[in-house]
Every structure is written in C-alpha cells, then in structure tokens.
Amino acid sequence: MQHDLVVNEWYSGRHDHTASSRMVDAHSQFNVGSVRKTYLAMAISLLIEEGKIRSIDDEVGLYLNELYATASGITIRHCLTHTHGLDIQEGQYSRAFRPGEDWAYNNAGITILIELVARLTGQSLASYIIDNVIQPLGFTETGWRTRYNELLIYNHYHEDDNWVGPNDSSAGDQSNLFISARELAAWGNLHLHKGKINGEQVYPKSVFDRMTSLQTPKTLHPALPRQGFIWWLQSHSPLNQIGDQVPHDSFQVLGITGCACLVIPEYKAVAVRMYNQLHNPQGYDYLEDIRQFGNEVHSALQASAEPRPLP
Template structure:
C-alpha cells in the first residue's frame, strides 16, 4: 500500500491531541487509509507517565477494549459461511443447551445486536427485558458467542482468528496478550481494579486484545474491501456483507441504536456514536480505552484513533467527543 505524505489531516490530529490531554491519556495515534493509500499516520506521547517510558510509534500496541467484539463478529460470520451456523435467527440454546432455559427465545441475532435482554446478577444470567424488545450493552451476549465459537470450531476464539484471519492477512501486531512486552501499552494492569478486565487468558475470552494503529486500520480496510487484498479475494464477500448490514430486529424501538454484527451503523438515534455528518453507509466500533475504527465506504476510507484512556474526567462528554471526531474526519475526507 502506497503512502501519500501531506498535512491535510493535521486538523484531525490536533483534535485527537486535544482530547488526549483532556482525558489524561499518555498515548495517542491516528491512522487513515483512503483510496488504497496511507494518507495519515501520527503518534503522540509515551506508554506511561514517567518521562523515560517508551515513546509511542508504529510498533506500539494499544488495548482496544470492546473493539475486540468485532473480531468475534467476524468469527461468527465465518462459521455461517462454513455451514456450522444455519441462521442467526436460531436460538443460542439450539447450539449451547445449557442456555436453553435462561435464554429461551434469544437468537444469535439478538446476541449480535445487543437486544438479547440478558444481564449478569450475582454471577448468574437474568432476564432484563424480553428479547428483541429493547437495546442494552451487556456482556452475557458476548460471553455466549465466544463459547459458541469454541463449541462449533473446536478452537478458542484467538486460535480460530489466527488460523482463519490474522495469519492470512498478516496481522502480526494483533493478539490477546498475557505477558508484558515493550511494544504493549500495559499501564492499565498496574491497578488490580483495572477497568479493561483481566489478562490471564490468551484464548480470546478476555478484554486483553492489543493492536497497533496500522493493524487496526487494516482491520477496517479488510471490511471496507469485503475481504479483498491486493486485488485478490481472500475471504468471501458475503462474510463481510452480513457483518455490515442492518441486523437489529425490527421489533426494537426506532429511537434505539442500530447494529450489524456488533458494529455500530449510522442511525439518527440519541445514543448513536457516529457523527451525524458521516454518510449513511458508515459504520464504527469503539473501545473503553478511547480507541475507534471508523469505516466510510462512500469515501473509500478507514479512520482510526488510539488512546490509552484511563479515566473520564469531570465535564468530558464521550458521545460528543466521538461524534465530533467522526464529523471532523468526514469534513476532511470530503476535501481529498
């Protein structure tokens, strides 16, 4: 992929730097691919607070939080392609019998679109609302889908993704990490109550997926091109078409978010996390550490930002920030 050197996106870099200071992140990065070229690559800060900490660069890998869930989404779509899942309208209990009772009526579609209505209470899954009646960002749906991948493929999510995607697309700066390495931003794990969760498993079942900015941009690019790389169709287009198509049940009230397979789709809703000026074809995924991967097919572009955000300071409005980031990206992409 060729690189185009210019400062066209400096306004976006400046905005990301301003938010870096606001949220007291020690590290930040942006990476933009447009028309099959790298048009912006920017790094800021260090891996931790001490001045002798490693500077952020192209090898730096960030903990991306919930962005990991789109890797699970691709695994589910691949299992459909392989014929191991018949339909996302199947109930999860059809495949995992231990969920037949508590998840009665809950389909894979509900799990993939945060409309399953289950929540965890004192270590048990309980019903919060009827499946398909509402939208809520809860962890049980993700846990069930991770178990489903292992059940159907005989491989842990991390192994399945490495064998079917990471190795194929040479995503060597992507993985579930359990041990310190100088390229990883690891300052979260100094606190026993870290909000990114434990990092004791490399199976893909924890929130310890670390990715470089360029690998995350490539992740978005794989979706943008629908599995095509270097003029070759590496994975079937249908795998990506179902991921980025509206999958939210029509029983969900219109004012609630719309999702494909996990990915946020552009929608005029109060909780929408995509800037309103971005085209209707846009989709995005976000992580609690402030990382984001935005795909804009109309502009043939992928826009990534990375942070190691450790807190939400008083007065910081996350929704306003991420929408402004997207709107600014839109305005700059329009002018290229």
C-alpha cells in the first residue's frame, strides 16, 4: 500500500501441499506468528491512554503482585523491548541477566504483558482487542482462531512439531492469530498514519507515537536491537531485521511463519508478505531473507518515485 491505495497485490500457491487444497487468494488468512504481539502493544498503549498504566517504567510487580519478587526491577518497558532478562520454562520464570543490560527474544515478557492486560481490563487480550480494535476497524479477516475453516492456512496443527501450536485458546495467549494480507496491510497503514483513517483521527496520535518510537532502555549496548512497543525499529544493530537500504524512520514486525509487515513513512508505504513457513530448508539464512525483502521493497518504491525521462 502507498498513499492509502493498494499499488501491488499478488498471490501464489495453495493452502497446503495437496493438489486439491484451496488456492491462496486475497481472503486467505495466515497464522502470523509473532506479528500478533503488535496487537498486545496496542492494548498496552491504549491502557496508558486510559490511565490504567501510569508509566512503562513501572515495575510489573506493581500490577501483578504475585510477580513482585520474581520480577523485581523488571519494568513494562523491559517486557516491551525484550530486555527483561527473564526466561520461562513450563510456567516457571528464571533470570538470565539483569534487566536492561542485554537483549534476548523470548516469550517471558509477552506472557507477563498478556496477564497484565487481563488484570487491568477484566478481559482476555483477545476480547479487549476485539472490542477496541477489530470491531471498530471493521476487520472481518483478523482473529484468534481455534477451529479450522477453509479460509485458514492452518500450519499443519496435526503435527507434533508444528512450532506455532497449540491453537485451542480464544484468549489471545497463543500463537493462533490469523490475518489476511489486506487486513495486515491495513494494520500497518493505521500505524503509518498514527491512528488516522481516511483523514479522520480514529485513535489518539499519542497511542501510535509511543508504539513506534524508540523505547529501548538507554543502558542497552548500541550493537543490540532497537524497538518501540515490540515493533522493530530501523537501526545499525547486527541483529537488526530490517534491510540496510530501508529509510531510518521505518519499522517492522514479523513472525516465525515468515509473515512480515514493514512500514516505511518516508514513502507513505506499507509492505506485507505472507508465508506458511514451518521448517527452513537447508542453507536458508533467515536474517538475509527478511533484510532482502525490505531492500527489495525500498528499491521498488525508490524507482517509482524517480521522475521518468520524457519520450
């Protein structure tokens, strides 16, 4: 999408490996993996707007008393930027490093934030997002799915090692958010325009300023990733997942299935790719692949912006 218009759209393949499966099209809904976490980020930012969260520099134990000792020194900011230093195994937390001193991508902080939303709202994350985001935006191809239907690309949930399962909870606490390519692009476009839709300010601009501006603790080494509220921000970190040619103000989210949403404000553009990837082929370089995606998008936008010579 660019300037609120779909300027390129392309689909290929089938929903699974069988020749009789449904062809992928505009209504196919993909399991987006960790892309789901940006909806959690939205919930946290809305709760700040509502005054239910005072500051992201509050320790999580102030809101979740049972974690007061376990998560001592760990703030909401640490959880949003993967700098909390916690690990979680079978529901038990352990410390890997002191908060704000390192970066590690895992779901310990995400689990805490999901519980925080439930505690402050009296609703599950999914219920809160449905009421405050999905329904107001008129999304019909976005949701946490627990039952198969023909529009869903279901990532082989019958396999024991499926990476993205299980999918039996409708609470928003599992990796079972399914989205169509168009609605994920609309989600990115909402962030691009900081809550405006067709020129109307649907959500406060401050909600999106928080999510897409630098929130990584200043104590973190400059070689480590920079993030807003979960969104990756363009940086020169060796672990950065945005192509080096993509403009400095860009931000991106991606999931283990290969899905990604890249927002490039300089070009007023959003690019989405949707995959059903579960197992990487031999020799596949994940970082190289996702960076190349961003660089290809940038090259196309740059070429389209250049004045063409007169005939």
